[in-house]
Amino acid sequence: xxxxxxxxxxxxxxxxxxxxxxxxxxxxxxxxxxxxxxxxxxxxxxxxxxxxxxxxxxxxxxxxxxxxxxxxxxxxxxxxxxxxxxxxxxxxxxxxxxxxxxxxxxxxxxxxxxxxxxxxxxxxxxxxxxxxxxxxxxxxxxxxxxxxxxxxxxxxxxxxxxxxxxxxxxxxxxxxxxxxxxxxxxxxxxxxxxxxxxxxxxxxxxxxxxxxxxxxxxxxxxxxxxxxxxxxxxxxxxxxxxxxxxxxxxxxxxxxxxxxxxxxxxxxxxxxxxxxxxxxxxxxxxxxxxxxxxxxxxxxxxxxxxxxxxxxxxxxxxxxxxxxxxxxxxxxxxxxxxxxxxxxxxxxxxxxxxxxxxxxxxxxxxxxxxxxxxxxxxxxxxxxxxxxxxxxxxxxxxxxxxxxxxxxxxxxxxxxxxxxxxxxxxxxxxxxxxxxxxxxxxxxxxxxxxxxxxxxxxxxxxxxxxxxxxxxxxxxxxxxxxxxxxxxxxxxxxxxxxxxxxxxxxxxxxxxxxxxxxxxxxxxxxxxxxxxxxxxxxxxxxxxxxxxxxxxxxxxxxxxxxxxxxxxxxxxxxxxxxxxxxxxxxxxxxxxxxxxxxxxxxxxxxxxxxxxxxxxxxxxxxxxxxxxxxxxxxxxxxxxxxxxxxxxxxxxxxxxxxxxxxxxxxxxxxxxxxxxxxxxxx
Ligand code: GLA
Ligand code: GLA
Numbered sequence: 106x107x108x109x110x111x112x113x114x115x116x117x118x119x120x121x122x123x124x125x126x127x128x129x130x131x132x133x134x135x136x137x138x139x140x141x142x143x144x145x146x147x148x149x150x151x152x153x154x155x156x157x158x159x160x161x162x163x164x165x166x167x168x169x170x171x172x173x174x175x176x177x178x179x180x181x182x183x184x185x186x187x188x189x190x191x192x193x194x195x196x197x198x199x200x201x202x203x204x205x206x207x208x209x210x211x212x213x214x215x216x217x218x219x220x221x222x223x224x225x226x227x228x229x230x231x232x233x234x235x236x237x238x239x240x241x242x243x244x245x246x247x248x249x250x251x252x253x254x255x256x257x258x259x260x261x262x263x264x265x266x267x268x269x270x271x272x273x274x275x276x277x278x279x280x281x282x283x284x285x286x287x288x289x290x291x292x293x294x295x296x297x298x299x300x301x302x303x304x305x306x307x308x309x310x311x312x313x314x315x316x317x318x319x320x321x322x323x324x325x326x327x328x329x330x331x332x333x334x335x336x337x338x339x340x341x342x343x344x345x346x347x348x349x350x351x352x353x354x355x356x357x358x359x360x361x362x363x364x365x366x367x368x369x370x371x372x373x374x375x376x377x378x379x380x381x382x383x384x385x386x387x388x389x390x391x392x393x394x395x396x397x398x399x400x401x402x403x404x405x406x407x408x409x410x411x412x413x414x415x416x417x418x419x420x421x422x423x424x425x426x427x428x429x430x431x432x433x434x435x436x437x438x439x440x441x442x443x444x445x446x447x448x449x450x451x452x453x454x455x456x457x458x459x460x461x462x463x464x465x466x467x468x469x470x471x472x473x474x475x476x477x478x479x480x481x482x483x484x485x486x487x488x489x490x491x492x493x494x495x496x497x498x499x500x501x502x503x504x505x506x507x508x509x510x511x512x513x514x515x516x517x518x519x520x521x522x523x524x525x526x527x528x529x530x531x532x533x534x535x536x537x538x539x540x541x542x543x544x545x546x547x548x549x550x551x552x553x554x555x556x557x558x559x560x561x562x563x564x565x566x567x568x569x570x571x572x573x574x575x576x577x578x579x580x581x582x583x584x585x586x587x588x589x590x591x592x593x594x595x596x597x598x599x600x601x602x603x604x605x606x607x608x609x610x611x612x613x614x615x616x617x618x619x620x621x622x623x624x625x626x627x628x629x630x631x632x633x634x635x636x637x638x639x640x641x642x643x644x645x646x647x648x649x650x651x652x653x654x655x656x657x658x659x660x661x662x663x664x665x666x667x668x669x670x671x672x673x674x675x676x677x678x679x680x681x682x683x684x685x686x687x688x689x690x691x692x693x694x695x696x697x698x699x700x701x702x703x704x705x706x707x708x709x710x711x712x713x714x715x716x717x718x719x720x721x722x723x724x725x726x727x728x729x730x731x732x733x734x735x736x737x738x739x740x741x742x743x744x745x746x747x748x749x750x751x752x753x754x755x756x757x758x759x760x761x762x763x764x765x766x767x768x769x770x771x772x773x774x775x776x777x778x779x780x781x782x783x784x785x786x787x
Contacts, residue, residue: 112418114387114457114507115156115260115362117192124506125155127458129191129419130478132157134182135166136467138282142182145465146189148484153496154191157464158423159183160249161196161266162228165203168245176252182380187258194364194423195259197249198349199264201228204217206241213238216277219322227471229271233342234283239349246350250357262358263423264350264365265389268343273375278321280342285314287338287412302330327532330611340377347384357675360388366423369411371395371402371403372540375520380603388415388587391424391462394447396437399700402548404447405729408454409547410559417510419457422448427461427488428476431439436474440655442777444491445498449779453731453742456509459499471527501762502781505740511732513556514716517546517712518574520562526611527578527603534635536652542575548700549707555716556730571597571714573707577604579611580621589625595688596650597714598625599706602653602695603633618655618695626693627684635673642696644672644680646705650696654680657695667692667709681706683713684777721755721770728753728774734786741782745774758784 115127129149134142135412160167160179164487168174186193207214207225212233215223223230231238253259256648290297295311299506304310309328311317322328350361366389367378377747379406390411394400411420427444429436439447448459466477480488513515543559550557558569562584566572572591577600580588585605592598605622607613613619618630634654640652646668654670657679668681684690690713694706719741720730727747733740741758745751751774756766763780766772 115192116360117155117260122501125503126452126506127156127460128152128496128499129156129458130158130461130464131153131161131424132159132464133162133467134159135163135178136469137465138182138523141465142185144656145479146185146191148479149191149464150189150487151484152478152493153232153500154464154478156192156194156260156458156460157186158194158196158263158460160184160198160381161263162201163196163198163303164201164245166733167198167249168203170205170210174248183253183256183258184219184617184658188257191258192260193256193258194261194263195249195253196263197242197265197354199245199350201559202238202241207377209236210241212279215272215275216280218274218276218320220276221269227271231272232275232277233269233272233339233346234275234277234462236279239346243349243353246353247357251356251456254358259358261387262354262361262363264347264354264363267366268347269376270368273339273343275339276321281318283342284319284338285317288317288334288343289314291334302328303610303612304332305329311636324462328543330530330532333522333526333611336375336385337377337522340375340380340521343376343383344381364421364423365387367411367414368405369414374521374524374540374579379521379563382414382416387419387421389421389423391685392422392451393426393430394439396433396435399544399548401447401450402551403544405450405454405551405731406544406547406559408451408456409557412455413558413560413564415455417512419507420455420768421458421460422451422456423460424462425451425460426476427478427492428480429474431472431475438476440777441487442775445495446486446777446779448495449498449742450731450744451783452499452505453733453744455733457506459495468598479677498762504761504783505733505781507684508735508738508740510558511734512568512741513558515550515555515557515567515571515573515711515714516560516564516566516569517543517557518562518564518566519543519559520574520577520578521577522562522609523578526607527576533603533633534652536638537576539576541727542601542697545698545700545703546573546575546707549703551729552700552704552726553708553711554718554720554728554730555696555711555721556732566591566596569596569711570716571599573599573710575601577622578606579609580605580607580614582621583610585621585625585750588622592625592686592689592691597690597692597710598693599694599710600626601693602655602697614741622691625684625691626682627659627664627691628657628679628682628693629660629703629719630655630657630695632656638742642675644668644696645671646681648698648702648705650680650698650702652697653695655695657682667706683709720753722753724751724753727751737786739784741784741787743774743780743782745770745776745778746777750775750778756782758782
């Protein structure tokens with residue numbers, strides 16, 4: 106396992122020694138009268154809370170006017186928390202600029218693609234590239250870091266909040282300026298940019314840098330490479346902003362680790378967190394459950410990817426919810442047991458801290474119907490009782506702290522470039538979605554009871570016997586070589602429709618699809634054949650395809666057709682193929698099969714790679730197994746996803762939490778129950 110940066114973990118204040126799980130929330134005392142704070146810390150102690158993120162949205166409270174600073178309340182809060190043994194992950198408070206700032210400097214406000222300036226009135230109304238915003242925000246960071254550098258409660262820095270949640274794409278003049286600088290750095294010359302962007306098309310050739318713009322609302326489809334580069338640039342621009350805050354913090358408080366809360370979840374795709382992870386001292390993530398049949402697979406997928414972005418090292422779950430959120434069309438409450446099992450799924454994938462948004466449910470403001478650790482109903486509530494119970498469980502999990510992810514033998518490759526580029530406009534279908542395809546593979550692994558790592562593109566593949574790279578649309582020459590070498594050296598590669606299609610500039614590889622992967626797959630596709638939204642095709646292995654088909658020919662004698670189309674325009678043609686090369690193989694799936702339909706393909710690929718599940722029995726797919734490890738011990742997290750009790754067999758080890766394992770190796774796991782079993786490393 107490669108660790109890309111030396112992650113520094115929290116140091117606990119107040120002389121606490123020995124490992125412990127972090128447990129807490131965003132704490133917003135500025136929303137409450139002072140006497141409520143005393144009740145807050147009393148309840149925090151009752152729940153076992155030992156860390157809070159403070160001051161996230163406090164800019165207007167700390168600096169009520171340009172020349173007025175008020176730290177007295179924050180001093181009080183820091184002291185109170187410290188006196189109660191609660192560490193502080195102190196925010197830099199820059200997430201939401203105060204009204205005096207936007208009134209004096211409306212030029213910091215973001216601009217939409219169609220040129221509308223966004224007004225203040227919510228939050229995160231700032232341009233990532235605004236020099237004026239940066240000046241004021243960095244002054245605030247400097248003041249905070251100077252004031253609290255020596256405060257004994259300060260245990261980590263929380264840069265801004267969910268950078269890019271609302272402002273990743275800004276089309277302002279500041280953005281245009283910064284985009285040109287970024288492009289000069291990438292391309293060096295206008296000729297190179299003109300080539301990369303394919304500006305011979307539609308008379309788009311640039312003759313001076315100041316003609317180049319962000320992809321603002323245009324008369325028709327904007328240049329696709331310009332769009333892709335703008336996505337890359339926008340992620341980088343926020344990363345640069347993160348670095349600017351971080352550098353001040355590192356200068357003033359070199360011993361205090363710096364983090365910022367990522368949003369590795371569902372469709373949040375604007376920020377390339379695999380790239381950002383190099384910039385922080387430890388990785389933090391926010392995750393909210395997205396309702397639907399794959400809600401817990403998605404949670405697990407996100408936690409898994411976060412753990413691998415963190416290089417397998419422990420990470421910090423900065424936010425999730427005790428129950429409902431406020432921002433979905435319908436905000437579902439959590440079912441009994443879910444607050445704990447969701448939390449422990451994150452822990453299973455490497456989280457050593459479990460925190461919520463937020464400590465006390467707000468009485469006013471846009472998020473007043475968002476759940477919290479202390480709900481509107483008060484401490485006499487099922488929500489608070491489950492919070493206390495979770496605190497107790499996390500206490501018992503102290504032995505797990507500091508252990509790392511045990512790598513799986515299979516990986517799903519997750520590539521931000523392909524995500525961004527594959528979903529752009531003017532493609533064979535506008536219905537293609539990258540993340541759900543990757544998630545379907547993940548669900549299929551879980552159903553089969555086989556552990557898999559979700560790894561960012563660029564991760565070392567050699568350690569994996571099987572790599573699934575769904576919709577790997579962008580394949581530069583170098584990646585094509587690496588994948589061919591992986592297969593040649595005995596690796597098993599699986600990829601899907603719309604993979605290997607373009608290079609890093611979004612130029613099609615010529616000679617037939619999937620250009621860059623044609624040889625390794627031993628196939629050639631003359632035309633894509635996408636399906637209408639309600640159209641499906643049958644395959645002769647009994648599964649059903651949707652979204653996409655290919656007009657495919659086999660070009661290599663070693664290719665075996667695993668399934669053919671049995672209906673539709675391409676009936677009789679291959680649908681799923683596998684080329685073998687020595688010990689290795691390369692499988693291609695030309696249609697969307699869904700989580701269930703992928704199971705036989707995956708089963709065959711696992712068989713070819715000689716991979717089987719770690720569990721003797723996964724209760725018909727109900728139980729997810731995740732393993733963390735130290736040099737001496739493994740911790741097996743057994744997570745029952747089902748709403749009913751399940752019986753497991755073939756287990757060994759001592760319970761850290763959950764039921765005992767009987768002498769015959771059996772264990773009963775309650776509905777949505779989680780067991781953690783400790784066993785020596787074999
Ligand atoms: C994000 C933000 C929080 C809050 C929650 C609500 O995670 O960081 O401030 O808005 O969403 O779910
Ligand atoms: C029109 C335009 C062409 C091309 C086609 C694509 O006919 O004149 O330049 O864009 O549409 O269908």
